[in-house]
Amino acid sequence: MTLPYPNPWAAAAMIAAIVLLSTTGEVLTAAAMKSFGDLDDIRAHSGLKGAIRAVLTCPLFFAGVSFLALAFFSLLFALNHLNLSLVAPASASLTLVTNAIAGKIFLKENVDRRRWSAAVLVCIGVYFLAH
Amino acid sequence: MPHPRLSPRQYMILLLVAICAPLGDSCLSRGMTTLPAISLAHPATLIAAVFTPWIALGIALLIGFFASYLTALSWADLTYVLPATAFGNVIVALLSRFWLQEPISIQRWTGIALITLGVSFVAQGPSLTERPVDKLLVASGLAIEGPLDQVPEPAVSGAIREEAQPR
Numbered sequence: 001m002t003l004p005y006p007n008p009w010a011a012a013a014m015i016a017a018i019v020l021l022s023t024t025g026e027v028l029t030a031a032a033m034k035s036f037g038d039l040d041d042i043r044a045h046s047g048l049k050g051a052i053r054a055v056l057t058c059p060l061f062f063a064g065v066s067f068l069a070l071a072f073f074s075l076l077f078a079l080n081h082l083n084l085s086l087v088a089p090a091s092a093s094l095t096l097v098t099n100a101i102a103g104k105i106f107l108k109e110n111v112d113r114r115r116w117s118a119a120v121l122v123c124i125g126v127y128f129l130a131h
Numbered sequence: 132m133p134h135p136r137l138s139p140r141q142y143m144i145l146l147l148v149a150i151c152a153p154l155g156d157s158c159l160s161r162g163m164t165t166l167p168a169i170s171l172a173h174p175a176t177l178i179a180a181v182f183t184p185w186i187a188l189g190i191a192l193l194i195g196f197f198a199s200y201l202t203a204l205s206w207a208d209l210t211y212v213l214p215a216t217a218f219g220n221v222i223v224a225l226l227s228r229f230w231l232q233e234p235i236s237i238q239r240w241t242g243i244a245l246i247t248l249g250v251s252f253v254a255q256g257p258s259l260t261e262r263p264v265d266k267l268l269v270a271s272g273l274a275i276e277g278p279l280d281q282v283p284e285p286a287v288s289g290a291i292r293e294e295a296q297p298r
């Protein structure tokens with residue numbers, strides 16, 4: 001089923017809400033997962049319970065999941081008004097760019113020329129997707 | 132710069148992330164578009180939507196996605212995991228076109244192709260940022276560089292190795 005094309009500003013606001021909330025959630029979650037190391041190693045040493053305990057006892061993880069939950073409900077709301085073929089690629093791609101910036105600033109990841117080039121290609125791709 | 136390659140198991144986890152997310156999104160879309168329009172004045176209707184079959188299936192797939200995603204984040208950079216799994220965009224486009232019957236113009240296909248090209252650049256690079264402490268560990272023999280699936284027996288204490296044995 002194809003939904004009628006909505007006000008472009010409303011569509012942009014819905015996608016922006018998803019992007020900002022999910023970027024915050026993903027950066028917090030990534031910081032949490034990096035704080036206790038490789039989950040496969042933890043599972044090998046302490047079993048599945050140990051791995052689950054390591055994740056569930058990390059406050060950063062819950063902060064990240066809270067933001068991801070808000071992003072999820074924003075996605076549900078947007079899907080009620082916009083087509084999936086616009087919402088899913090646009091929000092996923094823009095989140096990629098904002099995550100590259102946030103990863104470099106907050107997680108100190110090595111976002112090199114290759115990763116920035118990818119971000120530019122993704123931006124052009126999103127332009128085509130939105131028009 | 133030498134960097135750790137991912138093991139086949141780790142590639143499988145990235146594949147699960149890429150597949151579960153678009154399938155889950157498609158189920159959510161299918162469920163949400165069959166519901167009457169939801170306004171911000173009645174947010175409780177969003178909660179009720181969670182218990183409809185398509186939305187519930189979408190949530191189950193997204194839980195599988197999240198478990199795989201968390202595992203991937205524990206051994207790779209966020210800025211590697213997200214692009215490496217962006218092939219899901221192509222899956223979403225195919226599902227939208229052939230399952231949900233949504234029209235996709237040539238421009239949108241071009242956009243999806245550019246996104247896929249961009250993310251393929253990233254996937255060819257290192258999966259994890261090399262930090263000074265990692266170099267120190269390598270120099271002191273406490274960690275090694277190279278493929279993760281070819282790591283020799285680590286020099287850990289017997290107590291830890293015994294704990295890893297199945298009881």
